[in-house]
Amino acid sequence: MYMYVRMIDYPQGTNMNDNFTELKSRRSLLKKAAMYIAGVAVLPLLASFRSARAAEKLQKADVKYQDKPKDGKDCDDCMHFVAGATPKAIGTCKVVEGAVSPHGYCAAFTPKPRNRS
Numbered sequence: 001m002y003m004y005v006r007m008i009d010y011p012q013g014t015n016m017n018d019n020f021t022e023l024k025s026r027r028s029l030l031k032k033a034a035m036y037i038a039g040v041a042v043l044p045l046l047a048s049f050r051s052a053r054a055a056e057k058l059q060k061a062d063v064k065y066q067d068k069p070k071d072g073k074d075c076d077d078c079m080h081f082v083a084g085a086t087p088k089a090i091g092t093c094k095v096v097e098g099a100v101s102p103h104g105y106c107a108a109f110t111p112k113p114r115n116r117s
Contacts, residue, residue: 057093057094057095057096057097058095058096058097058108059096059097060096060097060098060106063095063096063106063107063108064106064107065096065100065104065105065106066104066105066106067101067103067104068103068104068105069103069104069105070105073105073109073111074102074103074104074105075091075093075100075101075102075103075104075105075106075109076091076102076103077111077112078093078108078109078110078111078112079110079111079112079113080093080094080095080096080108080110081093081094081100081102082094083102084102087102088102089102090102093106093108095108096108
C-alpha cells in the first residue's frame with residue numbers, strides 16, 4: 001500500500017500556522033454561535049417564569065379590600081370583577097385572591113370603560 005503525501009503550496013508569507021489560527025477562529029466562532037442559540041432558546045422559558053409570577057393574585061389585606069363600597073365605587077363596576085351566577089352572588093377578581101362581594105371595594109379598583117352610545 002502506497003501513501004501519497006501532497007505538498008501544499010502556501011502563498012508566500014504564510015505557513016501552516018496561519019491555517020491553524022483560522023481553524024481555531026472558526027471553532028471559537030461556532031462555539032459562540034452555539035452559546036448564542038442556546039441563550040435565545042432559554043429566553044421563552046424565562047418569560048414563562050416571569051408571567052407565572054405575574055399571574056399570582058394579591059391578598060385582600062394588600063389592596064385594603066372591604067365588603068362595602070367606598071365613595072360610590074364597588075366591585076361590580078370594576079373591570080377586574082368576575083360576576084357570580086347571579087348579579088348579587090359572590091364573585092371573584094382577576095387581581096385579588098378569594099371570593100369578592102359585588103358591593104366590595106379595594107385599592108385595585110379600575111372602573112369599567114363606558115360605552116359611547
